[in-house]
Amino acid sequence: MKSTPFFRRSLLAVVLLGLFVVTLPATIAFAKIDLGGAVIGNVGNLNPPVFLDVPKPMLVGTVFTVNKTADTGDGVCNAADCSLREAIVAANANVGQDTIVFNIGTGLKTIQPTSMLPSITDPVILDATTQPGFSGTPLIEIDGTNAGEVTGLTVNGGNSTIKGLIINGFRQTGLQIFTKGNNLVVGNYIGTNPAGTGAKSNTQNNGVGILINNSPNNVIGGTTAATRNVIAGNKNANGSSGLWIQNATSTGNKVIGNYIGTDVTGTNLIFHTNNAVLLFAGASGNIIGGPNLERNVIAGSPGCTGISLDNVSNNKVMNNLIGLGVQGNSLGIGNAVHIQGNSDNNVIGGTGAGEGNVIASGEKGILNSIIPI
Numbered sequence: 295m296k297s298t299p300f301f302r303r304s305l306l307a308v309v310l311l312g313l314f315v316v317t318l319p320a321t322i323a324f325a326k327i328d329l330g331g332a333v334i335g336n337v338g339n340l341n342p343p344v345f346l347d348v349p350k351p352m353l354v355g356t357v358f359t360v361n362k363t364a365d366t367g368d369g370v371c372n373a374a375d376c377s378l379r380e381a382i383v384a385a386n387a388n389v390g391q392d393t394i395v396f397n398i399g400t401g402l403k404t405i406q407p408t409s410m411l412p413s414i415t416d417p418v419i420l421d422a423t424t425q426p427g428f429s430g431t432p433l434i435e436i437d438g439t440n441a442g443e444v445t446g447l448t449v450n451g452g453n454s455t456i457k458g459l460i461i462n463g464f465r466q467t468g469l470q471i472f473t474k475g476n477n478l479v480v481g482n483y484i485g486t487n488p489a490g491t492g493a494k495s496n497t498q499n500n501g502v503g504i505l506i507n508n509s510p511n512n513v514i515g516g517t518t519a520a521t522r523n524v525i526a527g528n529k530n531a532n533g534s535s536g537l538w539i540q541n542a543t544s545t546g547n548k549v550i551g552n553y554i555g556t557d558v559t560g561t562n563l564i565f566h567t568n569n570a571v572l573l574f575a576g577a578s579g580n581i582i583g584g585p586n587l588e589r590n591v592i593a594g595s596p597g598c599t600g601i602s603l604d605n606v607s608n609n610k611v612m613n614n615l616i617g618l619g620v621q622g623n624s625l626g627i628g629n630a631v632h633i634q635g636n637s638d639n640n641v642i643g644g645t646g647a648g649e650g651n652v653i654a655s656g657e658k659g660i661l662n663s664i665i666p667i
Contacts, residue, residue: 356392358384363398365407378405378436382412391417391453395424396434402427402488404435410444411436413472416451422458423481430520431558432481435488438464439496445470446500449477450509457481460488461500465530468500475510475546480521483558485528485536490558493527501530508541515552517587523552526564534567534598542576549581550588553620555598555627560620565595570627574604574635583614585648590614593625596656600627605635611642617654630655634663 358371358381366377371384378394385392396403403425414420422434436459438446446464447456452474460483461468468484471477483490484503493499503525506512514537515523525536536554539547553560554570570592571582582601583590592600592614600616603609617627630653631642642660643650653659 355390356385356388358392358394360394360396361398363403363405365405379407379411382414382418385418386412386415386451389416391419393419393421396422397424397426398434400426402433402435404437404488406437406439407441409441411441411447413448414451414454417453418451419455420447420457420459421455425458428458431490432458432460432483432488434458435460435462437462437494438500441465448472450474452476454478455480459483460486462486462494462527463496463498464500465498466500467502467505468528469503470505470507471509471512472507473509475512477509477512479504479512479514479523480516482523484523484525486524486526486557486564490524491562492557493529493564498530500528501532502535502538503528504537506537506539506544506547508543509547510543511546513548513550515548515550515590517551521551524556524558525552525554526556526566528566534565535569535572536566536592537571538569539571539573539577539580540575542578544577545579547577547580548584548588549590550584551590553591555593556591556619556625560591561623561625562619563593563625565593565626566598567595568597569599569602570594571601572599572604573602573606573609575606577606578608580609582609582611583651585613588613591618591620592616592627593619594627596626597628599632600630600653600655602632603634603637603640604632606637607639609640610644611640611651612644612649614651616651617656618652622652624654627655628657629661630658631660632658632663633661634665636665638664 360378360381361376367379371380381394425433443465445467446461448470450472453476455478458481485500555566557564601611616630619625
């Protein structure tokens with residue numbers, strides 16, 4: 295970009311051309327401005343610049359701080375007054391990925407919603423590891439005992455992170471990920487007590503811990519203790535399951551490095567009675583487990599299926615401990631893997647190093663109930 299002034303005066307001119315902003319060293323009577331071959335000549339006696347009144351962009355990357363356990367919803371989320379409900383509403387209204395953090399005194403705090411929390415409809419990082427006193431064990435408990443017949447958290451904004459929460463006591467699902475994908479769920483206790491040593495004592499306690507419904511490319515867990523989810527003890531009047539992945543657009547999801555049906559140590563059983571992991575209704579191209587530290591530890595009651603594949607295709611189940619604890623101790627499971635319905639092209643294990651599952655089953659290791667075509 296070149297500017298050739300013929301006369302010099304002490305005035306700054308700004309010429310707005312599409313997405314280009316050209317700043318001249320001095321106002322000129324005549325100038326020739328070369329913009330990559332596009333020449334604008336004979337501008338002639340430029341007047342002082344006129345600045346247009348354009349709308350201000352929304353603030354992206356705003357941090358909303360939850361500073362109380364009360365479940366208020368008065369539309370205020372500021373440094374003096376912000377509930378979890380209000381923080382979600384504020385983050386939804388602010389287009390672009392925001393962050394929700396916690397500063398409620400110090401140590402373990404319990405939030406008891408009195409109705410369903412707002413769905414997360416815009417990308418957000420909901421990070422409960424920010425609660426003062428956090429040193430590895432989650433300190434923010436979302437207890438659905440008083441919320442009625444509802445789900446705990448619902449995420450349908452996509453590109454979000456749910457981190458470091460205890461979610462228990464809801465009568466339906468603890469955490470639902472719906473439609474938009476690319477979400478990350480790490481370091482949570484879903485269905486357990488705050489210590490991760492037993493199930494929440496409620497009769498109604500997240501019938502399903504985590505539900506992925508028509509949502510692609512989500513990651514549940516990780517390869518470190520900090521990213522591992524403990525998903526255990528979930529139950530309601532309709533059943534008891536750890537994780538469901540369902541419907542045709544639920545593809546490309548990864549479930550890695552979690553303890554499903556055990557306590558936080560991975561050595562003691564906190565069972566489910568139906569399915570530890572269930573893929574059904576067309577879910578395809580998902581991965582349960584993986585090499586090395588992507589291995590899941592999966593256990594359950596004698597009637598519980600470890601991993602159920604029902605009317606699904608092209609999924610892979612590899613390198614999991616099923617029916618065993620992290621130290622190889624027997625914990626229990628019914629059928630370790632059950633393939634049923636019109637399922638096809640699913641891979642259990644593999645020929646590569648570290649792809650095989652280690653199974654200790656009270657019933658069948660791999661039960662094939664596929665409907666013949």
